[in-house]
Amino acid sequence: MKIVIANESHIKYAQVISDTITESAKVRGTGIARRTPEYIIKRLENGNAIIALDGDKFAGFCYIEVWGHKKFVANSGLIVHPDYRKQGLAKKIKKAIFDLSRKKFPDAKIFGITTGLAVMKMNYELGYKPVTFSELTDDPEFWKGCQTCKNFDVLTRTDHKMCLCTGMLYDPNDKTKIQKSKGPGKSIKSLKNIKTNLFSKKDKK
Numbered sequence: 001m002k003i004v005i006a007n008e009s010h011i012k013y014a015q016v017i018s019d020t021i022t023e024s025a026k027v028r029g030t031g032i033a034r035r036t037p038e039y040i041i042k043r044l045e046n047g048n049a050i051i052a053l054d055g056d057k058f059a060g061f062c063y064i065e066v067w068g069h070k071k072f073v074a075n076s077g078l079i080v081h082p083d084y085r086k087q088g089l090a091k092k093i094k095k096a097i098f099d100l101s102r103k104k105f106p107d108a109k110i111f112g113i114t115t116g117l118a119v120m121k122m123n124y125e126l127g128y129k130p131v132t133f134s135e136l137t138d139d140p141e142f143w144k145g146c147q148t149c150k151n152f153d154v155l156t157r158t159d160h161k162m163c164l165c166t167g168m169l170y171d172p173n174d175k176t177k178i179q180k181s182k183g184p185g186k187s188i189k190s191l192k193n194i195k196t197n198l199f200s201k202k203d204k205k
């Protein structure tokens with residue numbers, strides 16, 4: 001398995017990356033923003049993405065986006081092809097995109113939003129903390145990226161203050177980083193459950 005910084009030679013994988021994200025969004029049902037091949041191509045070309053390949057086969061992908069005049073970068077769009085899941089690949093891609101973010105944007109806060117427990121666990125192990133959306137970028141372009149998520153109405157209804165996703169932030173200047181542990185255990189799981197219950201009750205009303 002090769003895990004490398006993407007470049008123009010990987011444009012041919014844009015369609016399969018886009019399709020894999022769309023399929024996973026359908027299967028999971030909890031909300032993942034869709035990404036068109038054109039959108040993916042831009043991320044493959046600009047040196048801010050990581051791609052994992054098994055020979056010629058697409059295995060995984062993640063990209064960096066820069067917000068608020070480089071004060072924030074987001075690690076977004078993490079996807080592992082179903083054939084390669086549960087083998088530790090997402091963890092390796094997450095680490096690679098985190099290291100690339102730290103190298104290229106050493107002063108930026110790194111953040112992500114997710115409904116996925118796996119992603120929360122990985123972020124936590126890298127030193128991210130759960131935060132409210134008020135701690136994340138207020139760049140409207142970032143939040144526009146949520147428009148293709150099935151929960152976008154929740155985000156709009158709450159005036160962009162909260163949604164089913166949990167915001168997680170790595171602050172390079174935070175001296176009180178959570179001691180890295182082998183998983184966040186119950187706290188992250190409880191947070192995720194509380195949010196899911198809260199919003200699903202509201203949606204049923």
Ligand SMILES: CC(C)(COP(=O)(O)OP(=O)(O)OC[C@H]1O[C@@H](n2cnc3c(N)ncnc32)[C@H](O)[C@@H]1OP(=O)(O)O)[C@@H](O)C(=O)NCCC(=O)NCCS
Pocket residue numbers: 024028032077078079080081084085086087088089090091092113114115116117118119121122182183
């Ligand atoms: C989420 C996803 C990226 C995980 O990829 P993966 O390669 O299977 O993950 P890994 O094998 O590296 O596992 C990383 C950690 O997450 C855990 N994990 C993996 N899938 C999980 C799941 N569905 N639920 C809970 N935990 C999970 C693993 O046990 C591991 O934790 P550990 O180190 O404590 O054992 C992959 O399932 C995927 O692409 N899903 C669809 C897209 C998606 O949800 N993207 C995130 C959008 S925010």
